[in-house]
Amino acid sequence: MARRSGALAGFLAADAISLAGTRLSQIAVPWLVLTTTGSATRTGLVAFASLLPLVLAQALCGPWIDRVGARRVAVGFDLASGVAVAAVPLAYAAGWLQFPVLVALVVLTGVLRGPAEAARHAMVPALVRHLGMPTERLTGLVGTTDRLAALVGAAVGGGIVAVLGPATALLVDAGSFVACAAVLAVSTRRVAGCGPTRPTHPSDPPAAYLVQLRDGWDFLRRDPVLLAMVVMVAVTNMLDQGFSSVMLPVWADDSGSGPAAIGLLGACMGGAALAGSLLATWRGDRLPRFRTYVVGYLLAGAPRWVVLALGCPLWAVAAVHVIAGFGAGFINPVLGAVQYKRIPEGLVGRVGALSLASSWSLMPLGGLLAGLAVSGIGLPAGLLLFGAVYLLTTMAPALSPSWREVDRRPQPSAAPEAASASTTARS
Incomplete structure (x- = not known):
């Protein structure tokens, strides 16, 4: 029972860390653009550049989640997202963060975030079976955690940006991706059903990506x-x-x-x-x-x-x-x-x-x-x-x-x- 409770707590904690980090980046990135360029148009362009790749990546990543396994995709892409986000303040400190570089890094972050979020969603049915609880209760817990993390994350994120500045705040955001991946990897390692989908018959070759x-x-x-x-x-x-x-x-x-x-x-x-x-x-x-x-x-x-x-x-x-x-x-x-x-x-x-x-x-x-x-x-x-x-x-x-x-x-x-x-x- 303790192991099951640990899986639930870890999944919810990882979800909360991820959303809180997202709220932080939603404050830090626009503020960084405004303070470095003074352009509202460029700020809007960066917002668009972060959202569109995320949507496209989510739409296309489903077969890979089923092939590789939801847990592995979530952990791997969260770690990669942390590296991509950390590249923004590092490039800023080195004087390399011209606007095209910032847009490219924001696009890369969106591409990586999309599969990670979709994979965490795909883990819910396996957790329902592992925990033996009604689906409504688990989705309710996820929804409650998301709302609490959004409230706290926005308030804390604003404070972090105000105190540390937007570039340094993004290092905190990068750390949140790594923390999310670590918590999820450790807490859900015994949850069955988060691995790759297997063919009905072992001798069957895997279906093509476009077919899936x-x-x-x-x-x-x-x-x-x-x-x-x-x-x-x-x-x-x-x-x-x-x-x-x-x-x-x-x-x-x-x-x-x-x-x-x-x-x-x-x-x-x-x-x-x-x-x-x-x-x-x-x-x-x-x-x-x-x-x-x-x-x-x-x-x-x-x-x-x-x-x-x-x-x-x-x-x-x-x-x-x-x-x-x-x-x-x-x-x-x-x-x-x-x-x-x-x-x-x-x-x-x-x-x-x-x-x-x-x-x-x-x-x-x-x-x-x-x-x-x-x-x-x-x-x-x-x-x-x-x-x-x-x-x-x-x-x-x-x-x-x-x-x-x-x-x-x-x-x-x-x-x-x-x-x-x-x-x-x-x-």
Whole structure:
């Protein structure tokens, strides 16, 4: 039992370290660009250069996760990410960090981070079996850890950048990648099922990479629930990106609330989301998934857009963000449990990586579309437009009869196309 608890604690700790390091880099890298170039355009270009390669790498790495093993990919790519991140401050100290060099290193870091994150996601089914706990409970614990790490990581990361400077802070970020890899390697070494997927028959040759990649995509597009989930999350991620990067700062400036209000709303929503996630972890396996999904998104979505558009006082906006955060805390445990229950074990790496990449795919457009909306129709109308799209996107799956299958808690079964072309079981 102690070994099982150690695997859980180590996995959650590695996840927290990784996310906290990500929050640190999200502060340090833009600040480094701004302080060295003074260009907002170049800052935006670096942000784009870090996100697009990450998404592409996630989309393409699934077959390698299934071939090499999720644990090995996660540990190896985290170590490589640490080296890539450390190269930024080292090049800065040596006077070699011209802008093209910085962009190249940021692109390399994104390419390496993508497979590491996808591989950690692919380890969840094996951990569920190893720990003998409901999927909803483990996904709830992961969601709670992520929210706590995001809250603490942003605050601590800002302090580290302020005290040490952005370049030195990136050395701390590089150390977080190495620490994540070490904790994950040690704590999960006895977890069965995190190794490479084996052929059904030992004499069968491994399927070609493109065949395996196509298997993952074919399974994803033929499952109406998973496909609807991926599309919905991609759109809402895009809208949330536009909200946080453009609309919320514009509202804070126009209303006279200032940047402190942005921090207040982030704390209100993040703290309430943490509370909701804790409750979902405790009771998630007993909650009806479909109704939890609908209510969670009704609370977390449109109301926070509307309250800003109506010009409500700050206390009312903060109260709505508390309610929205509490509802949001229930969403990821439900969506994660549905995903892991529906994907056959032999396809977890491929389908999971494609799902993760697809969920991030529209985020680079979020700030652009939000800026165009605010410039074209004004902030209140833009907020209402984005809120309406958010509501329609999150409620559209509720109109599909197939979506109600999420309450049936199906056990995964091997997909015919996967069985014929690749593999069906892990060692």
